[in-house]
Amino acid sequence: MINMINIINKNSRILIATTNPGKEKELRELLKDIPAELVTPDNLGLRVDVEETGLTYAENASLKAKALCGISGLPTLADDTGLEVDFLEGRPGLHSARFSPLPGATDADRRRKLLAELMGKPKPWSAHFHCCVAVAFPEEEIRLFDGDVFGEIIDEERGDHGFGYDRIFYIPGAGQTLAEIDLALKNEFSHRAVAVRNAIPYLLGKFPRPAG
Numbered sequence: 408m409i410n411m412i413n414i415i416n417k418n419s420r421i422l423i424a425t426t427n428p429g430k431e432k433e434l435r436e437l438l439k440d441i442p443a444e445l446v447t448p449d450n451l452g453l454r455v456d457v458e459e460t461g462l463t464y465a466e467n468a469s470l471k472a473k474a475l476c477g478i479s480g481l482p483t484l485a486d487d488t489g490l491e492v493d494f495l496e497g498r499p500g501l502h503s504a505r506f507s508p509l510p511g512a513t514d515a516d517r518r519r520k521l522l523a524e525l526m527g528k529p530k531p532w533s534a535h536f537h538c539c540v541a542v543a544f545p546e547e548e549i550r551l552f553d554g555d556v557f558g559e560i561i562d563e564e565r566g567d568h569g570f571g572y573d574r575i576f577y578i579p580g581a582g583q584t585l586a587e588i589d590l591a592l593k594n595e596f597s598h599r600a601v602a603v604r605n606a607i608p609y610l611l612g613k614f615p616r617p618a619g
Contacts, residue, residue, distance in 0.1 A: 421484060421614075426449060441610050455475060461501075481545075490503045491537060494528045540603055556585075561577045585597065
């Protein structure tokens with residue numbers, strides 16, 4: 408029986424629906440205790456561009472999870488994440504990854520665009536990241552899990568870790584930006600970490616650890 412359990416777990420896979428190396432690194436660390444192999448679309452040779460037409464983070468995460476689960480036949484974990492800045496009435500929000508109008512915009516372009524819109528507004532520029540994780544299993548209802556981290560935007564880039572807006576997202580309680588915090592600490596309290604941790608009991612119910 409033990410050998411059979413080991414075989415089952417060895418052949419169990421979860422598709423993490425991202426092509427972002429920074430996000431992949433975070434997710435692999437957060438999901439390391441799930442007894443399943445973590446694979447990405449690149450690992451499977453999949454080139455799928457899911458149009459994020461949802462009106463909420465949950466809808467966009469679900470679109471990605473459902474599409475990639477349907478194509479791959481594998482349980483799939485996808486997320487949609489946005490930065491919401493209070494002075495910008497919650498923008499860039501759902502459009503965080505597409506905030507800059509420049510063709511082929513980089514993370515640095517998006518940060519410059521955000522800071523340009525905040526210039527002249529009184530500080531602190533309070534903001535929070537929201538993350539919704541969607542988990543899809545074939546022929547099952549999609550499950551959703553949420554997480555947030557609160558802080559403020561600063562007008563200087565600090566840190567070499569992370570990606571996206573992390574270099575200008577400052578957490579007063581930590582005295583650092585998300586890009587200054589190492590991965591182990593970031594995965595203790597970040598928006599994505601909270602959402603994934605909320606999903607872990609559900610995933611462990613689907614991929615139980617081997618007895619003994």
